[in-house]
Each structure stands twice: as structure tokens, then as C-alpha cells.
Amino acid sequence: MSQISVPCVVYRGGTSRGLFFHKRDLPNDEGLRNQIFLYGIGSHDESQINGLGGGTSHTSKVVVIAPSDREGVDVDYTFYQLSMGEEVVDDRGTCGNLMGAAGAFAIDENLVQINESAFSIVTLYNTNTDSIIKVKVPLEDGVAKAHGDYEVPGLVEPGARIEIDILDPSSGVTDSILPLGPTNEMKGEEGTIEFTFTDAVNPVVYVKSESVGLSGTVSTDELKSDPNIISTLNNIRDQATVQTGIAKDMDEARNVYPAVPKIACVSEPQDYVTTSGKLVKKEEVDILAKMISMSRVHRTFAGSGLMNLAASVLLEGTIPNKVTNVPSSATEIRIGHPDGVAVIRCSLKDNQQDVESVGYDRTARRLIKGELFVPKKK
Structure with a gap:
């Protein structure tokens, strides 16, 4: 037999899509398991x-x-x-968008008991970040409801609202929500660059857009077409990864830990036009942000990154905090990303130095269920 098959389900969750597996269906051998993932996604070439x-x-x-x-x-x-184009399987970090789909999978695959109510609350434990996640999944005909009227920026069609809340989301990868303090500095080609490293849900490095020569309203197409700025941002990300001790050197940061931390540019509220052509007024947002993930410009903003950014906005002295006028008592943060505005729930603990909970709403839809075929290892 030239190929083997593994049961697999494909879900779209928020603005992400992923392959879902039951752990029981995968081999215990890490190398064999990773080969299933790599061939399933098609990571060996950039086009996949x-x-x-x-x-x-x-x-x-x-x-x-x-x-x-x-x-x-x-x-x-x-x-x-x-x-994309490399054999990398990275489990340091998590995905906020697919948390909603994980709740839907648990219901659709009968891993949780449901009642006759209109929704079910699924409690997830994320092994990547040692965190507890509450996912409120709407139901229809005994399975996760897919269709509804809730709109997620970055998606054309609305869906059924799934509420996601992460409890005590700090320090998933390092030992502190701000392991380098509210801000830190590094030497760049054009001088000293100030940055913030926040470890909440997923670790993210923040720089002010203007500090790397960008306007807050720069388009994703402009970013994609400038390899120098992508290289500069990746270099900042890699240096921050070493400074926090996640990687021992720049080479390890670049090649062993390419997925986390991610890096984002932030700026104060301004009028801007989304990639879909919609005008967003500065009064509609608390902060503008664009993200680089796996050396690529994110077309919206990673779900875990949105939650991280909301927490960063509330933490005094961080770069996101400095470019906004949001009080620490705020319970919702409006983030303007390339394709719209995301509203994120967030609250600090009594000490005002750590995060109690953070959450947002997504939609999810099961796309296909069947057997995934991958080449058999010789």
C-alpha cells in the first residue's frame, strides 16, 4: 500500500481553517504523526x-x-x-480562531453530552498554553449550528455566534505576561527600536508602526510588496524571542520557533479603508494593528493575537497602551485590522497587572469529514 488513511475533519473557525483529528486515531510516534500533519496540509511546498x-x-x-x-x-x-515550503510543526502557542471550531468538533463528534437547550458550553483545556477555555456553542438538530446572522470581519458570509472566553490567559509560553517589562529596546539598522512582548493566549511582539517607517494605515498589499520591512519586522521578532529565553539564538528563533511569538505593528486610531473597500472612521476603533505571522502578512489578524492585543491595551506602559486612550476599567477593546473591526472582551485582575479573562465571538462550520490519505513512510 503506497498510502495510509487517517480519519479527519476539516473545519473553518473564524478566519482560519484546519484539519481536526481524534487523538485516538493518530500514531503515538511523534515523527509519524508529524508526517501525517505535513502531508495533510501539504507543507512541503509553498503553494500546498x-x-x-x-x-x-x-x-x-x-x-x-x-x-x-x-x-x-x-x-x-x-x-x-x-x-509553507518547510517541514515545520510548531506546538508552542495556540489558535484563537479554531477554539470555536474545537467546541463545535466536540459536540459534532459526541465527545460531550448536550441537552435540549439552544446552546451547549464546552470546557476545553489547551495543552499548548495550560489554559481553560469556555466555548458557548449554539445548537441545531443536535449538532453545532453553522448558519446565523453574526458577522466576523474577514468573512463574506455570517454564521452562528460562538462565544469564546479564556480564563487566566497569561504566561502560556514564558513565566510572565510581560517578561521584559512594559517596554524594552533593541538595536536596529536605523537606531534603537522600542517594543513590547506580551505573553497572553499567544505571545506577540508589538512595535509602533512609525518606529519602523510605516504609517498606521499602510495597506497589506503595500506591506507584502516590501521585503525590507518584512525582514526588519522578522528580525525584531527573532531578537525578542531570544531576549525572553524562548530561543537560545537568532537561528533557533527563526528556524525552530517560527510560529510564536508573532509580531504586530500598532498605531493610534485613524480613518482607514479595509481590504474589502469599507471606510472605518477613527471613532469606531481604539487601536489599529497589522500582524506578521510565519513571515507572511496576515490578511486580517490572528484570533489569539486579537485577544493578546486587547490585554496589552489595558496593561499600563505597553506600546499598545501608549497609542490608545482606553481606561484600564474598559471591558471591550475595538481593534481595527486590515479587513474590519474586532470587538474583544477583556478584564484585568484587581492588581491591574495581569489579565482575569479575555474573549471574543467567532463562527465555525464543518466543511468535510472523511479519510485523509498520506504517503506511507518507507
Whole structure:
């Protein structure tokens, strides 16, 4: 037999898409498991034409789910970020968009009991970040509801609203929400660059857009067409990764930990036009942001990054905090990203130095269920 098959489900969650597996269906051998992921996505070439990926970071994702033996938790959820054109399977970090789809998968695959109500709350344990996630999934005919009127910026069609809340989301990768303090500095080719490294949900490095020669309203097409600025941002990301101790040197940061941290440029509210051609007025947002993920410009903004940014806005002294006028008592942050405005729930603990919870709403839809075929290792 030249190929083997593994049961697989494909979900769209928020603005991401991923392959979902039951842990019981995968081999225990890490190398064999990773080969299934790599061939399933098609990571060996940038186009991913030989797999189910879409040639972008937000469609190069895998989720593995299993019933949990933790008290008060329904399922354990592990996320893997795969690369384009390289054999990289990275499990340091998580995906906020696919958390909603993970809740839907748990219901659709009968991993949780449901009642006759209009929704079910699924409790996930994310093994990547050691965090508890509450996912409120709407139901229809005994499965996760797909269609509705809730709109997610970056998607053309609305869907059924799924509410996601992460409890105590700090320090998933490092030992502190701000392991380098509210701000830190590094030497760049054009001088000293100030940055913030925030470790909440997923770690993200922030720089003010203007500090790297960008306007806050620069388009994603302009960013994509400027390899120098992408290189500069990646270099900042890699240096911050070393400074926090995630990687021992720049080479390891670049090649072993390409998925986290991510890096984002932020700026104060301004009028801008989305990639869909909609005018967003500065009064409609609290902050503008664009993200680089896996060396690619994100067409919207990673879901985990949105939650991280909301927390950063509330934490005094960070770069996102400095470019906004949002009080620390705020419970919602409006983030203007390339294709619209995302509203994120967030609250700080009493000490005002850490995050109590952070959350937002997504939609999800099961796309296909069947057997994934991958080449058999010789």
C-alpha cells in the first residue's frame, strides 16, 4: 500500500481553517504523526497544492482533540501551526480562531453530552498554553449550528455566534505576561527600536508602526510588496524571542520557533479603508494593528493575537497602551485590522497587572469529514 488513511475533519473557525483529528486515531510516534500533519496540509511546498492547506499561515493548522480526565473539563485541545515550503510543526502557542471550531468538533463528534437547550458550553483545556477555555456553542438538530446572522470581519458570509472566553490567559509560553517589562529596546539598522512582548493566549511582539517607517494605515498589499520591512519586522521578532529565553539564538528563533511569538505593528486610531473597500472612521476603533505571522502578512489578524492585543491595551506602559486612550476599567477593546473591526472582551485582575479573562465571538462550520490519505513512510 503506497498510502495510509487517517480519519479527519476539516473545519473553518473564524478566519482560519484546519484539519481536526481524534487523538485516538493518530500514531503515538511523534515523527509519524508529524508526517501525517505535513502531508495533510501539504507543507512541503509553498503553494500546498499537494495537501489541504491554502498557502497561508491561517489555513496551515492542525487540531488534535481527546476526552479529558481533568476535573470540570470536557476535552483536551492541542494546536499545531504548520509552515509553507518547510517541514515545520510548531506546538508552542495556540489558535484563537479554531477554539470555536474545537467546541463545535466536540459536540459534532459526541465527545460531550448536550441537552435540549439552544446552546451547549464546552470546557476545553489547551495543552499548548495550560489554559481553560469556555466555548458557548449554539445548537441545531443536535449538532453545532453553522448558519446565523453574526458577522466576523474577514468573512463574506455570517454564521452562528460562538462565544469564546479564556480564563487566566497569561504566561502560556514564558513565566510572565510581560517578561521584559512594559517596554524594552533593541538595536536596529536605523537606531534603537522600542517594543513590547506580551505573553497572553499567544505571545506577540508589538512595535509602533512609525518606529519602523510605516504609517498606521499602510495597506497589506503595500506591506507584502516590501521585503525590507518584512525582514526588519522578522528580525525584531527573532531578537525578542531570544531576549525572553524562548530561543537560545537568532537561528533557533527563526528556524525552530517560527510560529510564536508573532509580531504586530500598532498605531493610534485613524480613518482607514479595509481590504474589502469599507471606510472605518477613527471613532469606531481604539487601536489599529497589522500582524506578521510565519513571515507572511496576515490578511486580517490572528484570533489569539486579537485577544493578546486587547490585554496589552489595558496593561499600563505597553506600546499598545501608549497609542490608545482606553481606561484600564474598559471591558471591550475595538481593534481595527486590515479587513474590519474586532470587538474583544477583556478584564484585568484587581492588581491591574495581569489579565482575569479575555474573549471574543467567532463562527465555525464543518466543511468535510472523511479519510485523509498520506504517503506511507518507507
